[in-house]
Amino acid sequence: MSQDIFVVVEHLRGQVADISYVMLAGARQLSQNSGGNVTAVLLGHNAQGLAGNLAADRVLYMDHPALAEFTSDAYLLALESLIKEQAPRAVLFGHTSIGMDVAGGLSVRGNLPLVTSCRTFGNDGKFVSQICGGKIMAEGELPSPTALVTMVPGGYKSEQGQSANAPALAMATAPALDGLRMSVKQYIEPEAGDVDISKEPILVAVGRGIQNKDNIELADELAAALGGQICASRPVVDQGWLATSRLVGKSGKRVKPKVYLALGISGAPEHVEGISDSDMIIAVNTDPNAPIFNVAKFGTTVDLLDLAPQLTEKVKQAKGG
Amino acid sequence: MKIAVPIKFVPDLVEELAIDASGASLDTSWLRLIINEFDDHAVEQAILLKERSGGQATVMAVEAEGVDDFLFTAAAKGADQLIKLTGDSAGANNHALARVYAALLKELQPDLVLTGVQAHNDLDGSIGPLLAEYLGVPFVGYVAGINASGEKVIARKEYPGGLVAETEVKFPAVLGIQAAEQPPRYVAYSKIRQVMGTTKIEERPLPELDSSGGATVSRMYQPEAAEHAAMIEGGADEAADKIIGILKELGAL
Numbered sequence: 001m002s003q004d005i006f007v008v009v010e011h012l013r014g015q016v017a018d019i020s021y022v023m024l025a026g027a028r029q030l031s032q033n034s035g036g037n038v039t040a041v042l043l044g045h046n047a048q049g050l051a052g053n054l055a056a057d058r059v060l061y062m063d064h065p066a067l068a069e070f071t072s073d074a075y076l077l078a079l080e081s082l083i084k085e086q087a088p089r090a091v092l093f094g095h096t097s098i099g100m101d102v103a104g105g106l107s108v109r110g111n112l113p114l115v116t117s118c119r120t121f122g123n124d125g126k127f128v129s130q131i132c133g134g135k136i137m138a139e140g141e142l143p144s145p146t147a148l149v150t151m152v153p154g155g156y157k158s159e160q161g162q163s164a165n166a167p168a169l170a171m172a173t174a175p176a177l178d179g180l181r182m183s184v185k186q187y188i189e190p191e192a193g194d195v196d197i198s199k200e201p202i203l204v205a206v207g208r209g210i211q212n213k214d215n216i217e218l219a220d221e222l223a224a225a226l227g228g229q230i231c232a233s234r235p236v237v238d239q240g241w242l243a244t245s246r247l248v249g250k251s252g253k254r255v256k257p258k259v260y261l262a263l264g265i266s267g268a269p270e271h272v273e274g275i276s277d278s279d280m281i282i283a284v285n286t287d288p289n290a291p292i293f294n295v296a297k298f299g300t301t302v303d304l305l306d307l308a309p310q311l312t313e314k315v316k317q318a319k320g321g
Numbered sequence: 322m323k324i325a326v327p328i329k330f331v332p333d334l335v336e337e338l339a340i341d342a343s344g345a346s347l348d349t350s351w352l353r354l355i356i357n358e359f360d361d362h363a364v365e366q367a368i369l370l371k372e373r374s375g376g377q378a379t380v381m382a383v384e385a386e387g388v389d390d391f392l393f394t395a396a397a398k399g400a401d402q403l404i405k406l407t408g409d410s411a412g413a414n415n416h417a418l419a420r421v422y423a424a425l426l427k428e429l430q431p432d433l434v435l436t437g438v439q440a441h442n443d444l445d446g447s448i449g450p451l452l453a454e455y456l457g458v459p460f461v462g463y464v465a466g467i468n469a470s471g472e473k474v475i476a477r478k479e480y481p482g483g484l485v486a487e488t489e490v491k492f493p494a495v496l497g498i499q500a501a502e503q504p505p506r507y508v509a510y511s512k513i514r515q516v517m518g519t520t521k522i523e524e525r526p527l528p529e530l531d532s533s534g535g536a537t538v539s540r541m542y543q544p545e546a547a548e549h550a551a552m553i554e555g556g557a558d559e560a561a562d563k564i565i566g567i568l569k570e571l572g573a574l
Contacts, residue, residue, distance in 0.1 A: 104450025
């Protein structure tokens with residue numbers, strides 16, 4: 001077996017996902033401990049052009065028509081064969097809709113240990129995972145012989161995983177990708193919605209702490225007074241209280257407003273991922289231990305239901321006077 | 322169509338979490354457990370599918386405080402069969418739970434298994450993909466919306482930014498549910514009480530647990546933020562004044 005660190009590059013419809021670069025940065029640190037190289041594994045069909053700026057010692061590219069669109073079935077077969085042949089020290093996946101679909105199956109199929117939600121690696125090569133909505137960190141030795149790891153963003157900057165020089169490209173032979181049990185029928189674009197929250201300078205965001213649909217109005221009035229827009233974390237959208245076009249975070253939009261006023265949002269990593277480019281985050285949450293306070297500049301533990309109406313009034317006064 | 326939903330209880334994050342004396346796991350003595358919210362959505366999705374296309378829905382859980390109530394509630398919503406695995410599951414990771422559920426599901430032979438796409442305390446993968454592989458069936462995760470017909474389903478698989486890939490999967494299959502097509506429904510307590518009188522929870526002994534396939538945690542801790550928010554003291558009135566000041570300074574007012 002080798003001491004190399006493999007990164008399974010995530011890409012969708014001709015674009016490399018940001019998490020791929022984050023993983024390459026993590027892999028670089030891990031390789032310094034293991035003493036191996038960093039290999040970017042690119043699976044696709046006519047997709048070698050995506051290898052250009054990957055900060056890896058080499059890119060292993062596997063081309064097959066069945067890899068044109070992501071399916072866990074085809075990826076499992078391709079990666080199972082590659083890992084068996086190359087026996088790397090670790091294989092990194094995104095903790096995403098792609099990586100999570102594959103890593104579990106590979107763990108069982110190849111009898112390989114799996115660690116998920118890893119945020120960083122220590123200089124000693126330990127994994128450091130972020131669990132319980134960002135409230136708990138768990139660390140330990142990277143299991144042997146080949147550890148499968150899914151990574152969350154936040155620990156490394158994606159620029160660290162990009163390179164101006166194209167890495168060496170080697171072809172990997174695709175195994176027979178027969179008997180696939182799934183196929184992508186079509187992609188459906190998200191509904192555009194009436195506003196594009198990713199372009200708004202002032203956002204009032206609501207989370208689970210808003211409690212019920214009627215209270216949304218409180219946040220809406222505040223947003224209106226501020227001349228901003230309302231947006232939400234996943235639980236609020238899943239309840240059907242706001243449209244999907246207002247969703248911020250991993251499964252929604254990444255926003256970069258001047259002011260992000262987070263009302264009743266706990267700050268789970270999936271949400272924080274979408275707001276880290278905000279200039280100023282002000283958080284309102286009754287739980288003093290809510291992880292949102294670790295990314296906010298200012299915070300208060302007063303109840304948002306008390307605060308929002310008062311703040312709306314004061315904003316109106318300030319604007320009127 | 323036969324649908325099965327294996328669920329998992331997780332620590333309630335609203336409560337304060339503490340690390341135990343070993344320094345490597347959560348202190349469970351005061352821990353309040355609740356349903357993994359994605360599993361709650363998986364149950365709702367199963368009921369919706371059953372209502373649309375007919376069939377049978379089975380909900381299964383490992384013994385924990387509050388599990389009986391959750392199972393009876395699922396029955397009140399429309400689940401037909403409730404199974405509880407009894408015994409000590411302390412220290413079981415998802416590989417162990419997936420092995421246990423796989424053994425049970427091989428016996429039940431469902432067409433479709435729905436699980437929550439993840440749980441916040443997963444550290445060795447989520448249960449769905451592990452389970453699929455132990456059963457030797459395909460897995461699609463991050464699903465929000467299912468159309469089932471004949472021998473296959475079309476699953477709406479979500480990607481970042483709200484992009485959806487409609488993915489066709491043959492039965493039998495395991496799907497990881499991100500969100501049901503509608504929020505988990507509310508059922509009146511009177512209806513749950515009624516179900517308690519007529520529905521039985523089938524109990525099975527928990528087989529020996531095999532947690533191999535995960536990693537060993539040597540240290541667990543609460544993260545110390547590099548920077549913590551400056552906390553505004555006082556009540557709503559003071560907080561509102563302070564926020565107004567911040568907004569003015571930023572030129573947002």
